[in-house]
Amino acid sequence: MPKTLAEKVYDAHVVRSAEGEPDLLYIDLHLVHEVTSPQAFDGLRAAGRPVRRPDLTMATEDHNVPTLDVLAPIADPVSRAQVEALRANAAEFGIRLAPMGDRDQGIVHVIGPQLGLTQPGMTIVCGDSHTSTHGAFGALAFGIGTSEVEHVLATQTLPQKRPRQMAVTVEGELPEGVSAKDVILAVIAQIGTNGAAGHVIEYRGSAIRALSMEARMTICNMSIEAGARAGMIAPDETTFAYLQGRPHAPQGADWDAAVEHWRSLHTDDGAVFDTEVVLHAADLAPFVTWGTNPGQGLPITGRVPDPAEFADDHERRAAEQALAYMGLTPGTPLREIEVDTVFLGSCTNGRIEDLRTAAELLRGRRIDPNTRMLVVPGSVGVKLQAEAEGLDRVFTEAGAEWRGAGCSMCLGMNPDQLAPGERSASTSNRNFQGRQGKGGRTHLVSPSVAAATALTGRLTAPADLTDAPATAGV
Amino acid sequence: MQPFTTHTGTAAPLRRSAVDTDQIIPAEYLKRITRTGFEDGLFVAWRTNEPDFVLNRPEHAGASILVAGPDFGTGSSREHACWALLDGGFRVVISSRFADIFRNNSTKSGLLTVVLPQADVEALWAAVEAEPATPVTVDLQARTVTHGDTTVPFEIDDYTRWRLLEGLDDVGLTERHLADIEAHEARRPPWLPTALPA
Incomplete structure (x- = not known):
C-alpha cells in the first residue's frame, strides 16, 4: 500500500x-x-x-x-x-x-x-x-x-x-x-x-x-x-x-x-x-503579524484589520483582544507601525543564512537611532561562522548589538526581554501576549523584514528601502 | 499521578479562544525545578491586569472546572501548564478543541480534558454565569458532564480513560514490553548516530 x-x-x-x-x-x-x-x-x-x-x-x-x-x-x-x-x-x-x-x-x-x-x-x-x-x-x-x-x-x-x-x-x-x-x-x-x-x-x-x-x-x-x-x-x-x-x-x-x-x-x-492545503508561491509577499497569535498575520502591504469584519464570533473577539493588547487601531497601514526593538535570532531564524540575509541589508547602513537591534546567533557554531565571515562587524557598524548564543528574546526566561508596552519586530515564532517580556508587543517577521525595519524604525519590507547604502556595491 | 474517577465542583467560564500556554503560565514561571508550586504563574498576566478576569471574581473563587473557548492550550510543550492548573485547584478543563501537546500532557498529569461540542460549552457558560454556584459533575466512569438537569456525553478513548481511572504511569506499563524494545534495538541500522562526542 x-x-x-x-x-x-x-x-x-x-x-x-x-x-x-x-x-x-x-x-x-x-x-x-x-x-x-x-x-x-x-x-x-x-x-x-x-x-x-x-x-x-x-x-x-x-x-x-x-x-x-x-x-x-x-x-x-x-x-x-x-x-x-x-x-x-x-x-x-x-x-x-x-x-x-x-x-x-x-x-x-x-x-x-x-x-x-x-x-x-x-x-x-x-x-x-x-x-x-x-x-x-x-x-x-x-x-x-x-x-x-x-x-x-x-x-x-x-x-x-x-x-x-x-x-x-x-x-x-x-x-x-x-x-x-x-x-x-x-x-x-x-x-x-x-x-x-x-x-x-x-x-x-x-x-x-x-x-x-x-x-x-x-x-x-x-x-x-x-x-x-x-x-x-x-x-x-x-x-x-x-x-x-x-x-x-x-x-x-x-x-x-x-x-x-x-x-x-x-x-x-x-x-x-x-x-490538503495548496499555496501558490507567486501570490506570497513579506508577511507580518498584527495580533497575539501567529495566525493573525497579513502581507506587509496590508492594514491592521477591523475586528468587526470577522464573521466568526471567536475570531472577532480574539482580534479585539489582540488589538487592545497590541495598542493598534484598525485601518492603520502595517508599514506605519513604529517599533522599539528588532530581534534577529531564535530556533526559527538564528542560523547563518538568516544572519547573512540581514547583514546584506545592513552593510554600509545605520539602523534607526531610536531603534535597538539585538542579533543573537542560534549557537556558538553559528556565532563563530558569522565572525569568520565578518558579519559581526557589519551588525555592530550598523549600530546593532552582537550577542552570545541562546534563546534570548524569543521568550522571557533570560535577561533579554521587552519592557511593558515596548514593541518589537522579531524573527522568532510566537507573538503571544507577554512572550518576549511582560506587556511586550511582538510582530513576527522574516530576517530581511527585521533588518529593513531596524533601518527605518517602522515595519518595512526590503523593497521599501529607498536609500542607497553608504558603501553601495561592496 | 492522582486517579480521576468522578469530580463535582463549580465551574469558571473562560470566554476566550486559543488560550495559549504562555497565558496559562508565562515562561518566567518555568524556572522551578520541582513538580508543584506553579499556581503563582497561573493566568498571572490576566489576573494582574484585568480586575474583571473570571478568576478574579469572588463568585468563581474555588472553581475546580475551567470551561474555555476553542483551541485551549496552543503553543509550547510545557507540562507546567497542566501542573499550574492542578496547583491552582482545577481538576478538569472543558473546551470544544484542545491543542495536541497540551491534551497529551494532561493525560500524563491527571488533569482531565473534556471535549464537548461548542453548543454544549455555550450552554455550560450560560448556566454558570447565571448561577455561579451551579454544581457541575464530570464523571469519567460514565463519560458524562452534568449540570442542573442537563447531562451531556463526552468521548475519550478506552485506554486513556483506563489509565486516568487507575492513575497509572506510562513508564511502568512500557517496561512490560522490554523484550520488544530490545528486539527493535537489534534491528536498528548501523549508520544511525549516537550523541557521544564525535
Whole structure:
C-alpha cells in the first residue's frame, strides 16, 4: 500500500502495536534542555531507574542563558539553579552536555542539525514544541511534555497514536524578498493556529524543493504554530549535501548505505493525505503579524484589520483582544507601525543564512537611532561562522548589538526581554501576549523584514528601502 | 499521578479562544525545578491586569472546572501548564478543541480534558454565569458532564480513560514490553548516530 513520508518513518519505529492501545514508538534521538527536564530526572531518581540510552541523548543549555558575559555565572539565582540542575543530572546519568561556553552549545534545535545528529528517517523528540524543526531532514520530530521526557529517558520509547496526514503544497517560484518565514506565516494565517491539530504536515511542491536546508528548518520549525504534531520535508540532494561531512553524519560505506535508504523516504504515488492545503508561491509577499497569535498575520502591504469584519464570533473577539493588547487601531497601514526593538535570532531564524540575509541589508547602513537591534546567533557554531565571515562587524557598524548564543528574546526566561508596552519586530515564532517580556508587543517577521525595519524604525519590507547604502556595491 | 474517577465542583467560564500556554503560565514561571508550586504563574498576566478576569471574581473563587473557548492550550510543550492548573485547584478543563501537546500532557498529569461540542460549552457558560454556584459533575466512569438537569456525553478513548481511572504511569506499563524494545534495538541500522562526542 502506498505510504506517505511520515507513515514510512512512523512504521519503521513501531516497537509494539496492539488493538486498543497506543503504539509504542522507538526514539532515535532525545534532545534535552534545562527547562523541561529537572522533574523528569527527579522521577527517574525516585524510581531508581537509569537512562536507558544515554548514547542517544544530548543536552544543552539554551532557554535561561544570558547572551552577554556568557562565561560569568548566571546572575538570576533561579535560572542558575535550573542550569546547575541540568549539569548535575547530565553528570549523574552519563549524558553528553554542551554547557555555556562550549563550542557545541546553542539552541537545541540549531545544534542537532549543525552537528549532523539530525538525519533523515529518524524519530527525534525534545521537551520543546519547536522540535518540529528537525523534520526539515525528513525526520519525524515532535515536542513532548516533561512526563514524556521521563518516559523516553527511562525506555527510549513513547506511546503514540498514529497521526493524521496533511499535505501543504507550495508550487512555483517565490518572489524576490519572500522567504521561508513568509511562507510559513502565510500557511498559518490560512489554516489557523490549531488548523493542523492531530496531523503531521508534509511540505511539498517546487517552491519547497528549491529551499535550502536552513530555510526548510524555518518552515518546519513553525509547524507547531499551526497546531501540527510535526512538519516534514522529504530528503533530497540538498539534504545529503548539507549533511555530508558533519561530525555525526555517517562516513564511508555507512554513508552510502544511509543515502540509499534515505532516497526511499518520500511519499509514494497514490498515498492518501487526510487534508490538503495548496499555496501558490507567486501570490506570497513579506508577511507580518498584527495580533497575539501567529495566525493573525497579513502581507506587509496590508492594514491592521477591523475586528468587526470577522464573521466568526471567536475570531472577532480574539482580534479585539489582540488589538487592545497590541495598542493598534484598525485601518492603520502595517508599514506605519513604529517599533522599539528588532530581534534577529531564535530556533526559527538564528542560523547563518538568516544572519547573512540581514547583514546584506545592513552593510554600509545605520539602523534607526531610536531603534535597538539585538542579533543573537542560534549557537556558538553559528556565532563563530558569522565572525569568520565578518558579519559581526557589519551588525555592530550598523549600530546593532552582537550577542552570545541562546534563546534570548524569543521568550522571557533570560535577561533579554521587552519592557511593558515596548514593541518589537522579531524573527522568532510566537507573538503571544507577554512572550518576549511582560506587556511586550511582538510582530513576527522574516530576517530581511527585521533588518529593513531596524533601518527605518517602522515595519518595512526590503523593497521599501529607498536609500542607497553608504558603501553601495561592496 | 492522582486517579480521576468522578469530580463535582463549580465551574469558571473562560470566554476566550486559543488560550495559549504562555497565558496559562508565562515562561518566567518555568524556572522551578520541582513538580508543584506553579499556581503563582497561573493566568498571572490576566489576573494582574484585568480586575474583571473570571478568576478574579469572588463568585468563581474555588472553581475546580475551567470551561474555555476553542483551541485551549496552543503553543509550547510545557507540562507546567497542566501542573499550574492542578496547583491552582482545577481538576478538569472543558473546551470544544484542545491543542495536541497540551491534551497529551494532561493525560500524563491527571488533569482531565473534556471535549464537548461548542453548543454544549455555550450552554455550560450560560448556566454558570447565571448561577455561579451551579454544581457541575464530570464523571469519567460514565463519560458524562452534568449540570442542573442537563447531562451531556463526552468521548475519550478506552485506554486513556483506563489509565486516568487507575492513575497509572506510562513508564511502568512500557517496561512490560522490554523484550520488544530490545528486539527493535537489534534491528536498528548501523549508520544511525549516537550523541557521544564525535
